[in-house]
C-alpha cells in the first residue's frame with residue numbers, strides 16, 4: 001500500500017518533469033545545457049566537491065523553472081484576462097528563474113575556469 005502510493009507520487013512528479021520538457025522551450029534549453037555541463041564536467045574531471053556545487057546549481061534552475069511554470073499555469077487559470085496583478089505574479093516568477101540561472105552560470109564559470117586554464121597550460 002505504502003509503496004503503491006509512493007510509486008504513484010513519483011509517477012505524477014515525473015509526469016510534471018516530462019510535460020515541462022515537452023511544453024516549455026526554456027526547459028528544452030535547460031535540458032541541453034544540463035547535458036553540456038555534465039559532458040564538460042566529466043571531460044575536465046571535476047572533483048566531488050565541484051560536482052556538489054554544479055549539481056546544486058543545475059537542480060536549482062530546474063526547480064525554479066518547475067515552480068515558474070506551475071505559477072504561470074495557475075495564473076492562466078485564475079486570471080485568463082490580462083490583469084496588472086497577473087503580470088506581476090508572472091514577472092516575479094520569471095525573475096526567480098533569471099536569478100537562479102545567473103547564479104548557476106557564475107558557479108559553472110568559477111569551477112570550469114581554473115580547469116580550462118590548467119588544460120590550456122598543460123596542452124602547450
Ligand SMILES: Nc1ncnc2c1ncn2[C@@H]1O[C@H](COP(=O)(O)OP(=O)(O)OP(=O)(O)O)[C@@H](O)[C@H]1O
Nearest residue numbers: 024026072079080081082083084086087090091094
Ligand atoms: N494574464 C496576464 N495579465 C497581464 N500580463 C500578463 C498575463 N499573462 C502574461 N502576461 C505578461 O506576459 C508575459 C509572458 O507571459 P507568458 O504566460 O507567455 O509567459 P512566458 O514569459 O512566455 O513564460 P515562459 O517563457 O517561461 O514560457 C508575462 O511575464 C507577463 O508580463
